[in-house]
Amino acid sequence: MQQRAVQHYQSASTSTSFDALLDDSVFANVAPMLSVERVASVLHLPAQLITAYINNGSIRGVISQPGLGTFISRPSIQLFWRQLCLGEFGAVDSIAEIVSQQMPVEAPPIAVVSQHSEEQLAFVFDTATPPANDPCVIKESNGGVSAITVAPEYGAKLQPQPQPQPEPELEPEPQSQPQPQLEPEFKQATVFAINPVKDKQVPATTDITKQRDTTPDYVNDIPALVNFLETTDFKRTQRVPGVKYLDVRKNKNSVVLSVSVKMNKTNAGRDLVSLPLNQPIDHGKVEEAMAVFKSFLQQFAAKTPWGMISWSVDAKPKLRRVITTAAELIGFYLEHSDFADTTRNKVNRIFKRYFSGTEGQIDLSTIKRCDYVKAILEMPHAERTKSDYNELIKYTSAAYNFAKHHKDLEKLNFDNPVEGLKRDRSKPKDAPKLSVYVRILSKAVELGLNDFALSLVFQEMSFCRKALTCHMPISMLDTVNWRFKVDVRNNKSKTTADHYIAPRFIPLLEARLGYLERKFGKDNKWLFPSSKIRGQHRANFDKDFDKAKNAVLADLELYSDKNVYFDERIAAVRSFTQHRLRALNEKLLQEINVYEAEKKNAFNHYMSDVNIAYGDLSNRRQREFKDEKFSSISERYADYTDAIDTLTKYYQGNP
DSSP states (O other): OHHHHHHHHHTTOSOOOHHHHTOGGGGTTSOSEEEHHHHHHHHTOOHHHHHHHHHTTOSOOEEEETTTEEEEEHHHHHHHHHHHHTTTTOOOSSHHHHHHHHOOTTOOOEEEEEOOOHHHHHHHHSSSSOOTTOTTEEEOTTSOEEEEOOOHHHHHHHSOOOOOOOOOTTOOOOOOOOOOOOOTTSOSOEEEEEOSOTTSOOOOOSOHHHHHOOOOOTTTOHHHHHHHHHHOOOSSOEEOTTOTTEEEEEOSSEEEEEEEEEETTEEEEEEEEEEETTSOOOHHHHHHHHHHHHHHHHHHHTTOOGGGOOOSTTOOOOOOBOOOBHHHHHHHHHHHSOOOHHHHHHHHHHHHHHTSSGGGGOBTTTOOHHHHIIIIITOOOTTOOTTHHHHHHHHHHHHHHHHHTOTTBOOOSSOOTTTTOOOOOOOOSSOOOHHHHHHHHHHHHHTTOHHHHHHHHHHHHHOOOHHHHHTOBGGGEETTTTEEEEOGGGOTTSSOEEEEOOGGGHHHHHHHHHHHHHHHOTTOOBSSBOSSSTTOBOOOOHHHHHHHHHHHHHHHHHHSOOSTTHHHHHHHHHHOOGGGHHHHHHHHHHHTTOOHHHHHHHHTOOOOHHHHHTSOOOHHHHHHHHHHHHHHHHHHOHHHHHHHHHHHHHHHHOO
């Protein structure tokens, strides 16, 4: 082989000296990276020979580019040429011997494809069928021919030797040209398969991909999957070969099979089975995990949302619900949304009043907005109230937004039926009367509804809303600076707020905290703990409020003169609600001449730059005008001071 290599090169080289062949200047005009065909052309050797030396590891510095081919660096070509000329690879007579010299035992078979006609094979072998005793033929154990190799001298006969051409330096190698179409007299390409392991013969085949695709079907072949898990050393999480969405990772004490899917630029996953390392792998658990994996593949192919996938063996793809009518939209919202009890009652009332009849069966995909307004929003009803129009817009829009991206629903095929409609957000013209508030507070203390009376005082002194007062945790009360510090999570306006407490209310708060510790213990978290469910806060004081208000109305009926102002007093009591305490506070601050910015700061309302410039927003100022408000009420209504003193004494002495 050494002599043939030298002879091939000397036949076309200007230098006839053997020493000149080893000179690096021979490669001076060769590009940095050459394809296999270009290397064969420069060295005047068959391309099959170069490929064989690449596959057995003799040629280093090889780069494979998909779609472009295999390229070898210039230093690697120089080193290979010197070793070949100096005889370091030994004397061999065929490509098969080159392959079997240094190829590792575990290496896969190598396939060499060449196109030859029967006439060309006859020219080489004197017959179209290679002789059985030819040194280039490898026999199987059963005597059949399993592989054919082409020696260099035969390659010289089969293909004319290309002439060397100057190679431009630093120029990228052009993509190899496609093979020309064979003439009609030529037969289909013949595959010559070379088996690198002598004691393991591989039968020749005309389909190279079948030789390469030897990965087991791990989803259905449980023993093969178990063997893979037992014999593979997992350095990191990796995909099971040939199985999409199935990963395997090794923890400290177990091997875990898991599903991993990339959806919307985020990764979703779930563990299928965890197999202990210190025990033999349970085939049954692996088989069950693969059954769940098959079920997942069926559901995922059916485009089931990730949150709806069932991780059981016999799971079926879930059918998502389709909403078409107004009654279905509001009903789904009422069924699945997490409401407070008061809100649920409102939505339920709206549903029964406007969507339980034939109007609720309107197809939202075909009705126009103006028709929806006439059919639903302006529908006459015996129990209709002034606020129903606003409530219908509010809850229809909320129901649409809730259902729009819900995982259990198909995509809605209609737009928001109340899009663009505005609610009437104007406030009542008349603020609640201070005298009504004092009457209800005094009556609550008189009836022994002390916690309800205290909640009214808390709302009035802190400027907090009704719901926040009932659900306020003790941790929100700062007893060092005496303020209610409300975080974003608990504030309706989604901002932080500091509600400072007037000095006149501090004794009442101290008495309440001591009362809670004595009655409920140090583990209690709430200012108004539930009397029925341990560890929970009080839901509301609506029943106590109705009792106190009805008692005030009864007193008016019994003791008041039925003069011209009687109806006004009755109407003022009936219209008073706990929510209106903030409006009452706003009116009282105006009476004591508090600046607009200071007032908005106390209510945690938005302030413009002009408001901020003309107001004192300090903590001291907020305490001052709240104390002034207390004095203003006390001067006009002695019952107010008496009620607060009675509550303070009650919590100091009980239980």
